Amino acid sequence: MEHTVIALDLSSSPSRGSAVSLLDILDSYDDSLVVSVSAFAGVEGWIAAAIEGGDSVAESRSFDGPSIISSLRAEHRALIEALGAPSAAAEAAGLRIDRILGGLWTLIACPAVGGSRRLRSLAVGEKLAATCVALALAALRRPTPLVELSELGLGEPEPRAERIAALVSPLPGAVVPGLRAAWPIAVALGLGEPPLESLDLGFSSRPAPRPIERERVASAPTVA
Secondary structure: OOEEEEEEEOOOOOOHHHHHHHHHHHHOOOOEEEEEEOOOOOHHHHHHHHHOOOOHHHHOHHHOHHHHHHHHHHHHHHHHHHOOOOHHHHHHHHHHHHHHHHHHHHHHHOHHHOOOHHHHHHHHHHHHHHHHHHHHHHHOOOOOOEOOHHHHOOOOOOOOHHHHHHHHOOOOOEEEEOHHHHHHHHHHOOOOOOOEEEOHHHOEOOOOOOOOOOHHHHOOOOOO
16 A cells, blocks of 8 residues: 655644644645654643643642643644544544543652653653544544554664554554654655655645645634
8 A cells, every 4th residue: 555654743732723734734645644743832841841840830820730631631622623523533532632631640640650751741742643633634534543653663772664564554544643753664664755744834845735625624713
């Protein structure tokens, strides 16, 4: 199966307004997509503030862990609603967002989970973003599975190209948390340099995509 690998830098906040750009970028590609994604802008900073007790933001009564998690849930769910995906897929994505944030709270509240606590917490932002990107593809009638870095062996010192290719090649695409994953995946699939896409001001390292009408999504109010 032919794939196109892209690195998607979600350099805007998760909101209804992000839906239009996200759908346009994804819909401008014809091949099955393997998308590696960053967290949305600002999300990793908020998560870091929630887990670092000495952080000046975290110490503010208005920005404690539960408040930050509640805000992250509201922002990502607003984007989910704006994407206009089938209701079953949107509901599943919303439940996944809740599970991911529930796991984040466990990491915040239980320092005993170990020395990888900070790294595991910051990875939450990428998992939230990947959930939204997979739903955007579902909204475009291109259902695409989520694939974790651990399944690809990308957390290992020397990931094997054969393992990556064997897992990804039969799939109708994949959404992978972690922006840098695009490069080893592209190499494993025998492809060239993956394009870097960004929601910020429509930046792209490839020719501009064709314009796409998104009147229903574009007219949705922005959550403050």
